[in-house]
Amino acid sequence: MGLELIVMTSLVLLWMAQTTSARLNVSLAKAGCQALCGNISIPYPFGIGANCYINDMYSMECRSDKLYLTGIKLEVLNMSVERWPIWVQVNNPILSQSCPGGNGSADVVHGSTSVNLTGSPFTFSSSLNVFISVGCNNHARVTNLVDGTTAQCITICDGSPDRDNGCFGINCCQTTPPGNFSYDLRVFNVNLSRIETYNQSGGVPAPLIPCMYAFLVDKDWFRYNLTDPFALRGMDHVPAKLRWNLYNMESSQLGIPKYRGGYCGKVWYRSSSDIYGAYCSCSPGYEGNPYLPYGCRGTYILGSSLLYFKVHL
Structure with missing residues (x-):
């Protein structure tokens, strides 16, 4: 006589998301560009040096560990790029x-x-x-x-x-x-x-x-x-x-592929005019720089399986 024993185990959803880009150790700068000035991160589309910023108004310089916006000559204390509102202090x-x-x-x-x-x-x-x-x-x-x-x-x-x-x-x-x-x-x-x-x-x-x-x-x-x-x-x-804001730019110009971690789109700044711009954001659970390709990073582990063991006696 055969006895069939079915043992079922299930791995349930395990979700773990890092809460800061620092924990993920993700650079916010364009590859090959200076990532820090003092203790301030330099996120693309800003940058220091040729080919490190999206246009001249996002050019920065680092002097004695102090970061400056070249175009308006103001010292930068902090910056935000991950999600709205995006700002420079x-x-x-x-x-x-x-x-x-x-x-x-x-x-x-x-x-x-x-x-x-x-x-x-x-x-x-x-x-x-x-x-x-x-x-x-x-x-x-x-x-x-x-x-x-x-x-x-x-x-x-x-x-x-x-x-x-x-x-x-x-x-x-x-x-x-x-x-x-x-x-x-x-x-x-x-x-x-x-x-x-x-x-x-x-x-x-x-x-x-x-x-x-x-x-x-x-x-x-x-x-x-x-x-x-x-x-x-x-x-x-x-x-x-x-x-x-990235005025008068289409999101396609940023070269950001479609992926789970972030997204880019078009935003209108005045409904009665043609002033628009490109805007990117990290998805919930992801951190980093949405203005870089695959710049938003997170740790998600999703596992689900059924294991069947058949034992014949």
Whole structure:
């Protein structure tokens, strides 16, 4: 008599995805190109040296372990290419300031500053940055010269030494920069002027600090790294985030094959115009540089099998 014993085993899905490109040890640079400047990764389409960047506006240079965008001459602090929103964090100059002159003379005012990134693929993001003014009796304004929209805020005086980074009108104010997805800040003007506010006794309170400042700053950096906005009075630069786009390029021009890890497509930047660009992203579970062929890497193990053993007794 034969007895058939069937033993069935099943290997179930095992999924494991690395969470950072550092763990995967994947270079973000084009093959044969410099991958790091100091501790900052240099992702294609940016690069250092001939044939390492997609066009001249993405050319970079490394000086004393500091990374710079050649075209707009700003120092780069960090970069993002893996998925939307894609950005470059730069060391952005304080845009406008006004300080009292010596010996009772008139204010030394640098109260109006214009910024023009026309011809570059970069804009100051209105969603990733915040417009800040620090000081006493400030009226700060930033105007988007593309669509004419303006954002402004006013500070009033308080001589109290107690302060934090709340920045809601007492010695410091903040507002969202003008702009949107279609009209981020590419060409804009910043103006800073004094106003008079009065305390309960009817006089103008003495300012806690004599100077006024206005600037665009990375809102996450401002929120999590700056406990006292008045510390900015000793700084010439603050971090800010630029969006970047591959304008007027088709995704086919990037030479990215279809594969599981990433994808490229076409994005329209203004629905009422013909401004478009190529955009790439890593798929969920993959990390790396989607702008390189097979640049998004992940570790997926999928196994499923049935093993049958027949034993005849």
